[in-house]
Amino acid sequence: MTELTRAGRWIGVAILAGYVLDIASNFFLQPMIRVGEGPMGLFAGAAAQPGLIGIIVLMGMVSGVVSIAVAGLVCQHSYGRAFAWLAFLLLGLRAASFGMGGGEMASYQLFRSLGTSMLSAPDGALAQLAEPVWALVTQQRDALHYPHLLLGGTGAFVLYVILFRSRWIPRWLAVAGLAATASQMIGVFTGVLGAEVSFYFLAPLALVQLVAGLWLTVRGFDDKTAAA
Template identity: 30%
Template sequence: MHRQTTARVAGSLFLTATAAGVLSAVLLGPLDTLHSPQSIADRAQRISAGALMVLVMTVAIAMIPPTLFPVLKKHGEAPALSYVAARIIEVVLLLPAAIGPLMMVATSTTQAAHLDTVRTLTQTYDLWGHPSSLVFFCLSALLLNYLLYRSRLVPRWISGWALVAVMPYLADAFLVMFGLLAPSSALHAVLVLPLALNEMVLAVWLLVRGFRAPQSALTAHVAARRGGIDHA
């Protein structure tokens, strides 16, 4: 695949994953407020649509690493492989976010006696599984942007921004995991927003500008070094 085609496909996948993730959150809403089979049945269509959006997000995320790997491996095969592995684990941890709601809908209409068990499993996933997927998302963001920063495939301000923004996002994941922060709190939004915005900026850059040519990256590197020498 041509480098610029790779960049545009990756940018589209980033945007698709984010859009599907936002839609899934809106459609699913807080599942812990559904206390009866009837309340679940009343929202069955929204819950099913939200679960479908989670699957769309998961598929888009799963397609990003193989799309980027041929480009990234030229700048560090080990971190590129680690990036692929981190995103695969993230995808595996995300799948229950789609399966759990679908199981709630199914058990509410056919096996209501098992609904409490399914609800407990879903709440356990929300407490541990989803934050764990965010930890691996942060790891993948570190690896990706380390490679982008080193290779100058995109402007360094984008990858540098991500390398800084990933730290509050990671802190948020652990705070939620250990019950010290609610996902509905304002602080949660503050901690995750910088990296979320960065990913959108990266996606738009890849769609509009693509990857920098090797010559452009080298020129930028030389210019930066000359600027440092002249300043000294």
């Protein structure tokens, strides 16, 4: 097994790890925060489940570190090749995404601390302002969430451009990745504009990431067809 093939397998494992972390956090753990209707349902749930909030934040940070590690490996094996500049662009995008994701994760800690304060003084001024405070924190989170997703989609698009040009994976899979990331960015952009994001725009990328992660975990990068 060559070093390039081994690196591809590690990247496949990392893609699958990030996939599992993101799916578990977004679709299973985050909905568990709310324990009732209205703003207080969210604040009370966050205050009562500090462990859950901590796990969500930790998973978000680990997912970001995994993405940076993937970009670092791609940079290492792209050095001296014609597409090396794309690899360093990918690393920059992943670093920026990690920083933005940290800001987004901080909003969950803010929900927890505000919820704790509201529950400790249910008749206080802060509890009376639960709805506008909820709207403010939610808007702050969304202001980071959708650009964060767009940045993540842009990074994935650049990664698949690299994989297409390098021929480290079959070109049909790289093309599928390019199409899926374009679909994801279109879907997320509707959220930036204030519309509801359709799951149908996001589903193709979830499927392609799963296939690409499994492919790379089993086969690694193909060094026989690799481009210079």
